[in-house]
Amino acid sequence: MHDELFKFIARHMTLTEEEKDAIRSMDLFRSLKKGDTLLKAGERSKDSYFVLRGCIRTYYIVDGEERTTAFFTEMEALTPPCVINGTPSEHYISCVEDTILSVSDTDLEMEVNRRFPRFEVLCRMQSEELLARQRIAFDAFKTSSPEQRYISLLHTRPDLLQRVPQHQLASYLGIKPQSLSRLRARIIARERG
Amino acid sequence: MHDELFKFIARHMTLTEEEKDAIRSMDLFRSLKKGDTLLKAGERSKDSYFVLRGCIRTYYIVDGEERTTAFFTEMEALTPPCVINGTPSEHYISCVEDTILSVSDTDLEMEVNRRFPRFEVLCRMQSEELLARQRIAFDAFKTSSPEQRYISLLHTRPDLLQRVPQHQLASYLGIKPQSLSRLRARIIARERG
DNA sequence: GCCATTCCTTCACTTAAGTGAACGGGGCGG
DNA sequence: CCGCCCCGTTCACTTAAGTGAAGGAATGGC
Numbered sequence: 001m002h003d004e005l006f007k008f009i010a011r012h013m014t015l016t017e018e019e020k021d022a023i024r025s026m027d028l029f030r031s032l033k034k035g036d037t038l039l040k041a042g043e044r045s046k047d048s049y050f051v052l053r054g055c056i057r058t059y060y061i062v063d064g065e066e067r068t069t070a071f072f073t074e075m076e077a078l079t080p081p082c083v084i085n086g087t088p089s090e091h092y093i094s095c096v097e098d099t100i101l102s103v104s105d106t107d108l109e110m111e112v113n114r115r116f117p118r119f120e121v122l123c124r125m126q127s128e129e130l131l132a133r134q135r136i137a138f139d140a141f142k143t144s145s146p147e148q149r150y151i152s153l154l155h156t157r158p159d160l161l162q163r164v165p166q167h168q169l170a171s172y173l174g175i176k177p178q179s180l181s182r183l184r185a186r187i188i189a190r191e192r193g
Numbered sequence: 194m195h196d197e198l199f200k201f202i203a204r205h206m207t208l209t210e211e212e213k214d215a216i217r218s219m220d221l222f223r224s225l226k227k228g229d230t231l232l233k234a235g236e237r238s239k240d241s242y243f244v245l246r247g248c249i250r251t252y253y254i255v256d257g258e259e260r261t262t263a264f265f266t267e268m269e270a271l272t273p274p275c276v277i278n279g280t281p282s283e284h285y286i287s288c289v290e291d292t293i294l295s296v297s298d299t300d301l302e303m304e305v306n307r308r309f310p311r312f313e314v315l316c317r318m319q320s321e322e323l324l325a326r327q328r329i330a331f332d333a334f335k336t337s338s339p340e341q342r343y344i345s346l347l348h349t350r351p352d353l354l355q356r357v358p359q360h361q362l363a364s365y366l367g368i369k370p371q372s373l374s375r376l377r378a379r380i381i382a383r384e385r386g
Numbered sequence: 387g388c389c390a391t392t393c394c395t396t397c398a399c400t401t402a403a404g405t406g407a408a409c410g411g412g413g414c415g416g
Numbered sequence: 417c418c419g420c421c422c423c424g425t426t427c428a429c430t431t432a433a434g435t436g437a438a439g440g441a442a443t444g445g446c
Contacts, residue, residue: 378426
């Protein structure tokens, strides 16, 4: 299980055995069941997550309805905004599937950064890369229609369409479940000619 | 002019005089005219920007049409995704107004990080904070309608509505200029009762 | 295995955004 | 100063998303 985590880190730098041992000794892993909640709106948290197996999602409750805004699957990391801002969370985080996570809190990360200054560099690179990706994703969202977004998801993340319920996908695409149904029917009809 | 930059940095940490002098000696400032272009699609660049006066925007050209996705005004920083990824830029960056920027490239930043390791921490905090803000903004965009986005902009960034042309605002809101006109007319009509 | 609940789809209707065209105003350059 | 072009707005029409309702499939709990 640690191998996945190290593979992820290896994208940016190669760890020494000492560093790996330090991480292994931290006992970061946590197993969760489908539907389990990691964070609720209004709560304060210092925890960051790294998904080893499964899928988690962030969602808001707007006018009593769930609005899913992001999914995180294998090899993806999430530090919720509330951890950075020190404010109560605006959103929920819960498991789309049975999930295994690596969980670490701000205090632990500061401790590690102190012991191994290279981790500071690692975190900076990771944040910068995520920020760049987030910008591109946001730009792509703004410059495309729901149908284009769906088709693009079909190509870039076909797994999501399989493992995630339609109504969660719909809000992820910025539309209602009914519109997603219709949109898919439209695409299929067009494929037939 | 440097004061603005130091004030921005002070959000995260207080610099020593030595550190400030190092920054002052770098000659980072650059003046640009309205309409000037900083980066074109297809170009490679290592430059990051910090806006001291004025306003810059990122935009894509889709089917021959400009699609503005972001604005950066006083005290806002931008590291384009292409700088992080080392890939050619997908978008353009140009000045909405006469603008004064602080410009620094990756090499310079690495050099500074080497001389003053605290800058590494500064950069990490900055990236993390921007990432958190970007997430929140993206989530808000997904969970609201064009009209709600406009009204929210009216409250959070009223200056943008004044200084930015309508057709650029429109794509920023994810719609066409005609729709923005109509949307505004609709809001005004509703205000009258 | 059965029931209840949730989820997905479909339908009819409403509302809002996209499209193409036209007009008027303002700014910029000649 | 004049003319041209760009911009913002408006209009008529098309297309797609929102809404409310209903039916059927799938899921989970007992």
